[in-house]
Amino acid sequence: MSVPAGRPAPSGAFEFLTTKKDEFVGWARKFSLFPYPFVTACCAMEFMSVSSTLYDTDRFGAALPRFTPRQSDLLMVVGTVTHKQAPILRKVYEQMCEPKWVIAFGVCATSGGFYQNYAALPGIDKIIPVDLYIPGCPPRPEMVIDGIMKLQDRIAGDRHPIVNERF
Amino acid sequence: MDDAVFNRIRERLAGIAGEAAVAHGILVLEIEPTRLLEVVRALKDEFGFDMFLDVTAVDWPQREPRFDVVWHFYSTREFVRVRVRTRVQFADPTVDTLTKLYGSANYMERECHDMYGIVFRGNDDLRPILLYEGFEGHPLRKDYPKHREQPLVPYRDPKP
Numbered sequence: 001m002s003v004p005a006g007r008p009a010p011s012g013a014f015e016f017l018t019t020k021k022d023e024f025v026g027w028a029r030k031f032s033l034f035p036y037p038f039v040t041a042c043c044a045m046e047f048m049s050v051s052s053t054l055y056d057t058d059r060f061g062a063a064l065p066r067f068t069p070r071q072s073d074l075l076m077v078v079g080t081v082t083h084k085q086a087p088i089l090r091k092v093y094e095q096m097c098e099p100k101w102v103i104a105f106g107v108c109a110t111s112g113g114f115y116q117n118y119a120a121l122p123g124i125d126k127i128i129p130v131d132l133y134i135p136g137c138p139p140r141p142e143m144v145i146d147g148i149m150k151l152q153d154r155i156a157g158d159r160h161p162i163v164n165e166r167f
Numbered sequence: 168m169d170d171a172v173f174n175r176i177r178e179r180l181a182g183i184a185g186e187a188a189v190a191h192g193i194l195v196l197e198i199e200p201t202r203l204l205e206v207v208r209a210l211k212d213e214f215g216f217d218m219f220l221d222v223t224a225v226d227w228p229q230r231e232p233r234f235d236v237v238w239h240f241y242s243t244r245e246f247v248r249v250r251v252r253t254r255v256q257f258a259d260p261t262v263d264t265l266t267k268l269y270g271s272a273n274y275m276e277r278e279c280h281d282m283y284g285i286v287f288r289g290n291d292d293l294r295p296i297l298l299y300e301g302f303e304g305h306p307l308r309k310d311y312p313k314h315r316e317q318p319l320v321p322y323r324d325p326k327p
Contacts, residue, residue: 084299086320118306118315126322 025160030152031061036072041079043106046138055141069095080108093128101131215244219269224283228309233257264290282307
């Protein structure tokens, strides 16, 4: 078989494949979640546990924490948020670029938990939209991993408009 | 050894402080609010109570005078603690500031003002420290409604 000069020989493996745009972008996005840990309380211990060696969220493509919201696309709100802190959380959320997702990690971020008083915000969904709630006080690492995988499934199945008026 | 120190304090403050019982190893001095500076100055200058531990309040809603104001001091010379307690009226919950004697009293007086609305006469800086500007009321008073929230960020529309 003659090969035109300057071209590599065909390997016999896949040279190209076809897919849909949304599936392709979703597949890329679900494995490149850059979390921003907004860590305020004792759930931080469980967050450290789930993100470090033993459980290792890096296996799911969701580990490299970015300590600026501008470079991240997954906001993990870990722990109690007080009314005094709520403006900060809102600002952090607003600084994140699209596309972005939010996980409420632990029962305090989900609903305020057992704090029902003058100080605590009863769930971060009162001020920002939340994609995934992980209950527990604190949640087991397995629950967090399960939650991340559920979020990844959602991202994979989602529509991903590449160009619209917002993005 | 503690008893000896406590007895000397009792003798020194006889006639100024009322009851002076020992509770959990701490000497408890019940005083009138007007004698506060006098008592604390004596404790600090003569017995070495140079560490200001805390000031807080207790709300007794059924009682008048309604509030207890409670200070704790530690003597780094005698290694004992003392608790000074006084009562103030709901209508005028005012005591003297101790910031002239202990610089560290400032933050704790601000917290006590936040939570109970105790006014520290002579402390010019009673801005909120744990609460925020615009917060109405004093949340650790018993008549503050348990569920009353004062959010700083308007809540979202709860549509799905």
